[in-house]
Amino acid sequence: MEVNPIKILKQLELVELFKGIPLKFIRLVGYADQNMDYKRAKAPIDRDFTQESYMNPSREALGEWIEQGGWLGMIVPDNHILIDIDDKQIGDYMYQQLMKDKASFHAIQTPNGYQFIFKDNRKVTRQTVKTLTEIGIEVDYRLENKGYFVVPTKGTENRRWLYCCNDPLDDMPFMFNPIKDKPKERDMIPIPIIEGSRNQTLFEHACRLLYYGKKADELKQILMYMNKHLLNMPLKAAEIENIFNSALKYHKRDSQEGILQPFEINGDEHTPKPLPITKVKAFPLEIFPTSVKGLFTVASKAISCPIDYIAVPFLSIVGTIIGNTHVAEIKAGYKKKAILWTCSIGSSGYAKSPAKDVALKPLQKIQEQLHEEYEQAIEEYELNSEEGKTSKPVVKRAFTSDATLEAVIELNKDNPRGILFESDELAGWLNGMNQYKGGKGNDRQRWLKLWNGTAVTSDRKSEKLYLPNPLINVTGTAQPDVIKSILNNYISDGLIERILFCYPNSFPPYWSEQEIPPQLEEIYEETLFKLYQIKLTEEPIVVLFIGGAREIYEKWHNETVEESEDAKFTELLKGHWAKLRGYCISFALIIHLLRLADGEKESEKITEMDIQGAIRLANYFKSHFLKLVSFANSDIETQRVMNVLGKIKQEGGTITTRTVYSNGWCGIRSAEDAKQLFELIESYGWGNITVQKNSHGKDSVLITLTDDVLSQIS
Template structure:
């Protein structure tokens, strides 16, 4: 099977005659590669930690780097924000959701365990401090206790939690937490498991808000209201491809899935039994320092948000135009991927804030994010994260919605070589094609048009619309056409043999 890089996939063509020098029909059977971890783009400590520790563990370095970035995002106080544009109030905090996608053999859980160890250590220290403060508070006499404030249990992590438990934690943790989900399919499934459709909608709304941050109020009958000053959750979890397909197929398409940035893990190998490398301690010290950061200062008195310098702002503005074009281009092929790309403006700003804080010194980052930082983040986003997103949405979920029907229709076109097709003709194809209704068949043909396979023929009535099959399809996929014809011949033989056996019986 051929493997394509994302740059080989043309944007869906406009509905007009295609030029002779276009990119040609897209291969819907192609697999999409995901690149290894690039060099020189990540903050040096993160890159060294990912490469050295990945070799020690026998895991994918890109997965370990992404997990470490999620940990750093959760460690940075949510009060540190980046002003995205110069002349409006759009702010982004260093908050990201990472999904490690792979089979159990890719060692997702060991990656998560290793990357989160420093954050868990800080969380344990926070718990011990809370227990001591609570004991002192409980020991107060009645009168002093009236004027004393009860200690708050500040947390840095959640694990496999319900939203009710998360609300209790987050009301005392305004700087955000890291939600750890060893298996994200369980997290998605729990939204429907406990409370039915209405409850599931509330759960999803809660998590959607937690990605954005901000105030949140919980109204509880008989138990009083809960005010959450800042509902902020970073996410790190693993998921296997097959459960993910079911999640994507069953879930409400409200954008929750698209907020995760997926990392498709490469194969694992045998690790090394050697002393812990020094960079692991350097990474732990980094997470500890990030947790203690304060807002940047203007001059020496006023705390201010982060801002892009002039060069970084220009890069951000260019990317906004690029992301808009990318999302519009992918809309005809894969709406889920297009919606994911729609998050890239915010993700770029969040990653810039993370890079900037990691590479800062002292307990306050400088107030300006430099052009070099923005350039490296842009390259990381488009040369690493975006190819992983394509590999995830194309190979794991299917390059297009109802990709099974699209492949069946494409195979039928190659085997039968009709000069043109209609909704009615494709609905007379194989079992998968016959199961489509008119709307689904129309959508499949529209996507084959976007893939460069078909050319719409203008008609007076939409219900009689035709598509001409582009001649290049049969030229480029001649070998596939032979395979498809042979496959269909064998299927017919099997059916005929079964019929003869039934008659003989």
């Protein structure tokens, strides 16, 4: 195919683009006769163009009209259709996808969007505006001999032929097929579909398509197209299959398909479906000294976020400040550094990043101090450089957002105390390993070694770097669906098992009048600066456990091993439990040094109180990892139900269909959809449906959750 630009003065040669089909032209008002109204400019002067007797104005008459400021319109030719997208972003996105698919079409760029011309596939029966298509975008249709479009000519204001195809045009692609007129905003799909919303968006749209009568084979074709073209990062084929099957099951509603059958386990139809884990342990803030928990308590109220979103990244931050100055040794030869990789999980907009920034402030000030020290050192170097007795100083960093492994290793070499890698989208770090090397690098393996604190080498700019004693901590945030996708494509190399995830039961960040008193920040920073003032020595200070603390850890260690030997434990859970046994020692080191810096203890050894706090913290992370894995293993249909169960509990455990659809919970738009949801809950054994007369004497459908379910959900 070749682009065939149309010259302004040769508009009537458009016949070449439509393979000899007779074309009809009309005069549009344009900006003739001093008209300046854009909407009126598109109105026809020749209004009888739909009549069979209509005759084209002469070529000369059309040319004169254009010279006077008028516009030229062209009637959509026989067997053709025009799709008009009045959204620049979506129009441009669809144009790029059509070009990638090497489709045969004509395209016009308009002031408000894009117009595409295809052969008519006869799926559009009437000329409409604001129609929802099979892929969830809004378009207008203009049909043969009924609709017209403005031909780009002199003075048509930001309107141009963008692409013209010399080959025969394709039939209108299925993704432009209509499913509903005048859709509501909630029906339309944001394009591109970004990470964090992919699974839920596709599931809800799949249910919508089935609701409007799409068949299973059509649905699968649409989902596959959307996954390939509309997602910024496509899902695996298995996930699309899961979405497809979940949507089919959720929308079995007619007599031919049958009513949803009760969930069965071991042939017993009365056995309830296991409820995904939603309850998690609260963060044990009391294990920290007053200087820390005082700020975190107030800050969580000020930000309107779970305290976890502050306290969990804090572990990586304080571990970085401690750095290579100390190690904990619980028995001869078994030492653990303060290396902690953490990740806070929650929906977008739920204040994860602002919460992390509260904990990060001391490290930001340390970074500023390091920069000041560098500027002073570079001044002295420039004064004495002629003598050649000093090496050029390098700027040290305390933290970075550069996920390139070579960059992080080089920063750690320059600052051997330790480096923090922090990111607001930690999934990018996980998914991006080896990416710029075409997937042929060994970044994952070297990150694993870095977590162990063992020596690594790195080639950077023809220089081989050797890092004998690395300390690189990691913290960041992620959205649930993104981590679910990563877990569903689990690579059993131990990387995921090394991450401490928190997945609290978050709440909307409503406005709070609470402010963070500066004195609380000062007290918090003072404690962390005391840790930073501990000088880095050639060998780290070894912190030992007193006898009672060792015995407490030994008991918990063995209990954790026994838990992981349960037949239900997957390799992923076993791996994480194993890493937590080591993390517990690092937790004890951090708690010990914080309490020491805050003046809450005098002993230079890890005490029973320190290890008890560390065990509470390890058990906290166990519960959150279990919730995360449970979420990752549940299908979309179950997740949709789970989103409603908490709301039902808030309403006292019983709710009507009207409450569900009037509030639009989980995208439910009708009483029929709400009833189907209730039937699904009942089929799982999680609730019971009843019908009662309402105040108007009409039947009202209710669902009441079982006591067992109410006790398990948060």
